[in-house]
Amino acid sequence: xxxxxxxxxxxxxxxxxxxxxxxxxxxxxxxxxxxxxxxxxxxxxxxxxxxxxxxxxxxxxxxxxxxxxxxxxxxxxxxxxxxxxxxxxxxxxxxxxxxxxxxxxxxxxxxxxxxxxxxxxxxxxxxxxxxxxxxxxxxxxxxxxxxxxxxxxxxxxxxxxxxxxxxxxxxxxxxxxxxxxxxxxxxxxxxx
Amino acid sequence: xxxxxxxxxxxxxxxxxxxxxxxxxxxxxxxxxxxxxxxxxxxxxxxxxxxxxxxxxxxxxxxxxxxxxxxxxxxxxxxxxxxxxxxxxxxxxxxxxxxxxxxxxxxxxxxxxxxxxxxxxxxxxxxxxxxxxxxxxxxxxxxxxxxxxxxxxxxxxxxxxxxxxxxxxxxxxxxxxxxxxxxxxxxxxxxxxxxxxxxxxxxxxxxxxxxxxxxxxxxxxxxxxxxxxxxxxxxxxxxxxxxxxxxxxxxxxxxxxxx
Amino acid sequence: xxxxxxxxxxxxxxxxxxxxxxxxxxxxxxxxxxxxxxxxxxxxxxxxxxxxxxxxxxxxxxxxxxxxxxxxxxxxxxxxxxxxxxxxxxxxxxxxxxxxxxxxxxxxxxxxxxxxxxxxxxxxxxxxxxxxxxxxxxxxxxxxxxxxxxxxxxxxxxxxxxxxxxxxxxxxxxxxxxxxxxxxxxxxxxxxxxxxxxxxxxxxxxxxxxxxxxxxxxxxxxxxxxxxxxxxxxxxxxxxxxxxxxxxxxxxxxxxxxxxxxxxxxxxxxxxxxx
Numbered sequence: 069x070x071x072x073x074x075x076x077x078x079x080x081x082x083x084x085x086x087x088x089x090x091x092x093x094x095x096x097x098x099x100x101x102x103x104x105x106x107x108x109x110x111x112x113x114x115x116x117x118x119x120x121x122x123x124x125x126x127x128x129x130x131x132x133x134x135x136x137x138x139x140x141x142x143x144x145x146x147x148x149x150x151x152x153x154x155x156x157x158x159x160x161x162x163x164x165x166x167x168x169x170x171x172x173x174x175x176x177x178x179x180x181x182x183x184x185x186x187x188x189x190x191x192x193x194x195x196x197x198x199x200x201x202x203x204x205x206x207x208x209x210x211x212x213x214x215x216x217x218x219x220x221x222x223x224x225x226x227x228x229x230x231x232x233x234x235x236x237x238x239x240x241x242x243x244x245x246x247x248x249x250x251x252x253x254x255x256x257x258x259x260x
Numbered sequence: 261x262x263x264x265x266x267x268x269x270x271x272x273x274x275x276x277x278x279x280x281x282x283x284x285x286x287x288x289x290x291x292x293x294x295x296x297x298x299x300x301x302x303x304x305x306x307x308x309x310x311x312x313x314x315x316x317x318x319x320x321x322x323x324x325x326x327x328x329x330x331x332x333x334x335x336x337x338x339x340x341x342x343x344x345x346x347x348x349x350x351x352x353x354x355x356x357x358x359x360x361x362x363x364x365x366x367x368x369x370x371x372x373x374x375x376x377x378x379x380x381x382x383x384x385x386x387x388x389x390x391x392x393x394x395x396x397x398x399x400x401x402x403x404x405x406x407x408x409x410x411x412x413x414x415x416x417x418x419x420x421x422x423x424x425x426x427x428x429x430x431x432x433x434x435x436x437x438x439x440x441x442x443x444x445x446x447x448x449x450x451x452x453x454x455x456x457x458x459x460x461x462x463x464x465x466x467x468x469x470x471x472x473x474x475x476x477x478x479x480x481x482x483x484x485x486x487x488x489x490x491x492x493x494x495x496x497x498x499x500x501x502x503x504x505x506x507x508x509x510x511x512x513x514x515x516x517x518x519x
Numbered sequence: 520x521x522x523x524x525x526x527x528x529x530x531x532x533x534x535x536x537x538x539x540x541x542x543x544x545x546x547x548x549x550x551x552x553x554x555x556x557x558x559x560x561x562x563x564x565x566x567x568x569x570x571x572x573x574x575x576x577x578x579x580x581x582x583x584x585x586x587x588x589x590x591x592x593x594x595x596x597x598x599x600x601x602x603x604x605x606x607x608x609x610x611x612x613x614x615x616x617x618x619x620x621x622x623x624x625x626x627x628x629x630x631x632x633x634x635x636x637x638x639x640x641x642x643x644x645x646x647x648x649x650x651x652x653x654x655x656x657x658x659x660x661x662x663x664x665x666x667x668x669x670x671x672x673x674x675x676x677x678x679x680x681x682x683x684x685x686x687x688x689x690x691x692x693x694x695x696x697x698x699x700x701x702x703x704x705x706x707x708x709x710x711x712x713x714x715x716x717x718x719x720x721x722x723x724x725x726x727x728x729x730x731x732x733x734x735x736x737x738x739x740x741x742x743x744x745x746x747x748x749x750x751x752x753x754x755x756x757x758x759x760x761x762x763x764x765x766x767x768x769x770x771x772x773x774x775x776x777x778x779x780x781x782x783x784x785x786x787x788x789x790x791x792x793x794x
Binding site for chain 2 (some may be wrong): 085177
């Protein structure tokens with residue numbers, strides 16, 4: 069085996085190895101989903117963000133449009149503050165969009181689902197104001213400027229994680245209290 | 261009774277001495293690595309022997325392991341109606357565990373034993389001694405290039421193993437069992453994380469590469485210079501490095517995924 | 520010849536392997552330009568002596584000065600610098616089996632010098648010509664006979680023009696022809712290249728033919744020394760037994776054991792190795 073053929077083989081081997089790594093990174097992993105760092109951050113506060121992780125998916129209408137960038141705890145309000153990075157192309161989400169934490173499948177990953185809400189309409193607000201104050205309001209004078217979510221805005225309407233144990237716990241305790249009251253009723257009957 | 265105690269003490273002292281010699285050798289090899297910079301040809305030649313010649317066994321085993329995973333996992337997942345997750349399961353098992361571990365075990369058997377035998381025979385035929393007397397340090401000239409080549413080759417082999425395995429799972433799952441092709445890849449991409457899974461898998465294989473080549477090189481260098489000594493050293497290389505790989509795999513997994 | 524300044528000066532050398540004392544206060548002087556032979560029965564640590572001089576082993580006590588430097592005390596860098604000026608011929612040649620003859624001889628040059636390929640080629644061919652194997656340059660070590668590989672190893676050992684050449688049992692296991700070739704080579708190389716040679720051997724006839732000075736080692740001590748004639752005429756029992764090759768004498772024929780008749784009568788049959 070001459071040096072040349074050895075070197076060619078080693079070259080092929082290293083190239084093949086790197087190609088395999090590249091394939092694993094691009095084709096197998098989620099690299100392609102977060103290479104685009106461009107985007108803007110919005111904030112959502114949840115009563116319960118259990119199960120949510122950094123880089124969890126953020127979807128709207130079932131389509132991934134961003135990911136969770138950061139989760140931290142607000143000591144004052146005792147809430148979970150989730151920072152969401154939305155891809156910059158999705159800049160037309162109305163301000164009233166709500167965020168909920170869902171589970172993919174029965175036992176799957178948690179993700180944040182966004183539902184579109186009304187974009188608070190400047191003109192409607194003004195009309196309402198005018199009506200309250202008893203003024204006339206000419207809608208034609210008003211140019212409606214829809215407000216969209218932008219960098220730094222926060223999502224107002226949120227619904228935290230549904231924790232299975234909590235739900236079961238609530239269900240069971242309700243069942244038990246009902247049972248207790250029935251029993252009490254029974255025993256009082258027995259006494260009399 | 262005392263004799264057994266003495267025997268135990270003797271054995272443990274031997275083990276500690278070997279461990280000590282192994283670490284000193286590793287330190288010397290690492291200190292000698294800089295001398296390889298102007299002579300990368302030596303390393304390239306060793307990558308050929310250690311890496312390229314292990315390629316066939318890695319490719320074939322990777323393909324078959326991936327295919328078997330595809331079959332087995334499909335049969336389990338289909339009971340839960342979750343056969344779309346086949347891609348995730350195959351990819352995660354390969355990238356996190358099977359890729360680094362199985363390729364390290366194969367590497368120990370294919371390349372590690374060859375390294376030990378080669379170095380042990382060089383010692384037995386006084387080639388290492390002769391080099392020393394020619395003022396060529398065998399640790400730098402013989403051991404260091406092999407060590408570096410093993411450390412470079414191992415992650416590449418593991419990556420090839422995993423990639424081929426994912427393809428093998430694809431052939432069986434999508435081609436044979438009719439899993440949706442889009443689901444296979446997209447579920448995989450959604451659930452395999454570049455840092456948590458692939459990056460950690462690569463780190464594992466780098467560690468395995470270092471440990472297996474270190475053991476192989478040390479066993480060869482420390483072998484009793486007779487044919488029996490070399491054959492025993494070769495066996496020890498395979499046994500010890502396989503055990504080390506499995507043990508370290510547990511430790512690394514606990515550190516990486518154990519939160 | 521400056522008889523006053525030995526190139527290798529060994530003083531009060533002691534070395535033991537495990538509990539076995541191999542050298543016990545050995546003094547040896549090796550003079551420039553001479554062929555010095557270290558002789559003795561098998562197992563007297565002759566090869567060990569060469570390894571001590573080459574710094575591959577460290578003595579328990581004593582000094583080994585090579586060209587004024589105390590080998591056991593040298594640091595890594597100085598030791599390797601000194602080894603560049605030493606050549607050693609190993610018992611079986613110790614050629615690097617993954618290279619052909621040419622590359623084997625070029626090996627030290629390529630490792631230690633920045634010479635270009637043409638210069639290396641001419642140097643290697645010169646040394647190969649000197650050992651008469653210029654035609655064998657493309658053979659692999661496995662294709663060489665024992666005598667040929669020893670000659671190739673000899674060419675490799677002298678390719679850096681060393682100050683000292685050490686020969687470890689150069690004549691063992693050679694047919695008479697290659698033995699003769701080697702004997703002549705060692706002597707002519709020594710004189711032509713101005714080397715200082717140390718031969719470790721137990722082949723009296725061949726060694727005595729080329730050695731200027733002989734040391735006889737036994738039981739970890741120098742038991743006799745001198746030129747060949749001096750030793751032949753010496754009335755030391757050691758020298759007589761060794762030079763004449765008598766089977767029994769101060770060097771006993773028997774490995775130390777208990778009395779033979781006791782051993783035979785001892786019928787309770789203790790297993791071997793039991794104390």
